Amino acid sequence: MGPNHDSTRLLVHGASGRMGRTVLRLCAEGVPGCTVVAAVSRSPSQRVVDGVPQFAVRELAGVPDFDVAIDFSLPEAFDPLLALCRARGAGLASGTTGLSDAQQAALDAAGTAIPVLWAANFSLGVAVLEDLVERAAAALAGWDCDIVETHHVQKKDAPSGTALVLGAAAGRAGASPRFASLRAGDVVGEHLVQFTGAGERLELVHRATSRDVFARGALLAAARLRARGPGRWRLRDLFQPA
Secondary structure (H helix, E strand, C coil), rough: CCCCCCCCCEEEEEECHHHHHHHHHHHHHCCEEEEEEEECCCCCCEEEECCCCEEHHHHHHHHHCCEEEEECHHHHHHHHHHHHHHHHHHHHHHCCCCCCHHHHHHHHCCCCCCCEEEEECHHHHHHHHHHHCCCCCHHHHCCCCEEEEECCCCCCCCHHHHHHHHHHHHHHHCCCCCCEECCCCCCCEEEEEEEECEEEEEEEEEEECHHHHHHHHHHHHHHHHHHCEEEEEEHHHHHHCH
């Protein structure tokens, strides 16, 4: 993956989904330092859209060379993509939810050869929130910890992947988080982590008002991932000096 070209060459996997479409739109609008070389979806209706070659999932092996794959797809499509990234020596930034323990273990194994990143949420604010939650839980031993997440009515999984990641951060510091999920209207995503002690309460809140924040975070992560060596990286790792 030696950078002998300035722009990070991206493969967008899951291109027909909400996040895939947002990533492609932002790149078409002109994200500095990123070039989409191919988009992969289940059954593309056109061969080229806005200058980007379109590939069906079954044609994955035929995509052109790329530096990093951005993946917002489904668990059943994940394994072939990870295998391709390893074969090509390319990085992988994945936001696909619902991965099995075996698939997460495969990511760990791939990290010995290529830079990989999986994140339930690519918002930079949530990356900071995860750190704050862990620090707060460590400092507030014995306090109740509750995580309330709110999303649009179409979201099926509950608690959200982000809520589970925040809960894991609290758990690492000794807290035992409880979860509540709300589905309402077209809410993009809100997460409240509440610590309650005797006579006082601390609330840490993140609100996303546009899906663009997740796509921008994924694009920034992909560019940073390209500069890293092999490893299983976290989003917040990529915003530390290499």
